[in-house]
Amino acid sequence: MKTLIYSICILSLTFFLNKSVNAQAFIDLETGPVFTGYNDVRIPGDQGTLFSMKDDLVSKTKIFYRLRAGYKINPRHSLSLLYAPLETKSEGSMANDIFFEGSSFPANTLINGSYKFNSYRLTYRYDFVNKPRLVFGLGFTAKIRDARIALSSPGITAEKTNVGFVPIINFRLWWKIDEMFGLLIDGDALAAPQGRAEDVHIAATYKVSDNIGIRAGYRILEGGADNDEVYNFSLFHYISAGVTYTFTNKTKSD
Template identity: 45%
Template sequence: MKMKFLLSSLLFLSSIQLYAQVKLDLEGGLVLGTNYNKVRIPNVGGTIVNLPEDLSIDPKVFYRIRAGYTIAKRHNISLLYAPLTVTYQGNFNRNINFNNTTFLAGQPVKVHYKFNSYRLTYRYDLISRARAQVGVGLTAKIREADVRFQNESFNTHFDNLGFVPLINFYVALKPSYRWSVILEGDALASKQGRAEDIFAGVAYQLNNKLGVKLGYRVVEGGADVDDVYNFNWINYASAGLLITL
């Protein structure tokens, strides 16, 4: 019985390895702009500003890296590193209280807005066919945020590190072997805030190891808590490489 159990276990592990795949998703492109980025720090006593409305945004190149591992065709585990820092500059038409520091109207000011994301995701593919793939899962996200206001007189910032649970989803439809239409992302809403990071686009498979993708990504959400009020909408023009090892 022990020998039979050992042989069965070896066969099972071999089958897992047979259907296991390592995948890399290397994405980059341009931050097209922000529909809004509303900030008030502190939430009580601070001045609310809409950064893209009050200031201008500098053009920004972005990148993100996802490493994934697929087991038995349906179980997907991935790690994502998605850094982002955008800079706004100009001058406000009114005095601004940010982080208990007053920035006077008409004075040149720069605002550096950092929103880095680190995520661990598990997704199960409910449908895994040649022409369609549909999956849902859970994402554990660590958010590293920092908002910095600076001018000739002051340089002050507010940083925040927090955990956010999200629902992950993935839909890919393949009209042909080489082409795919993709909708994927992480999203969740609660009383304190919400978060959405969604990509919509197309992918083209060059061969069985390498593909390319092109599309649009939106990151939207924020929080309304004791220390900070911040909600943003960021638009991306996105392209990337899809590598299977």
């Protein structure tokens, strides 16, 4: 239900912003398989059992999607909203007991794991370089994370949830090789004593028409935190394909 509501909000915002004469609205969809590189967990961070939700509990490949909508205020200034859900499942057993969030999971019993890290982001970016063949911009992303790590086995269930705000630096570099093809590198990244977060995307782009652009590439999502409550560092590999539709404003003369 939350996914549906948020998607409707993004679509509604896109069409609303497109009514502005000066705004060039767009909507973007990205999808493909996502693989777990590593996902190490210890909860509580200072007392729990360290285990891997990739190796100890074997993770499954997942199909992901991301939905972004926004608009360019003018050729250099842009605003966008991103909804990026991520949830993976894993299962397995360990030779030792797992102490997780106040519960003890016995050794050699089947354990099902769930890892959710949904992301909601509002991004402003300014393009310092805006040339026909090269675009480079930096900006700020206000990110809301909705995270949940859960384990369950017969008769035992435990979970750790967290919703929080994370400020991140946004960047974008787009080299337009010719009128049709290009190379895009963009993402959000920031490191701090409390933890780190990197979401970096590299893709080949192709201009289908003035309104439609497609791309294919690779995305890496990495980060985590180490404190008394939670120790979690994870890495995910995305094989991605995307399409962007830009709405064309058509003004009528009097």
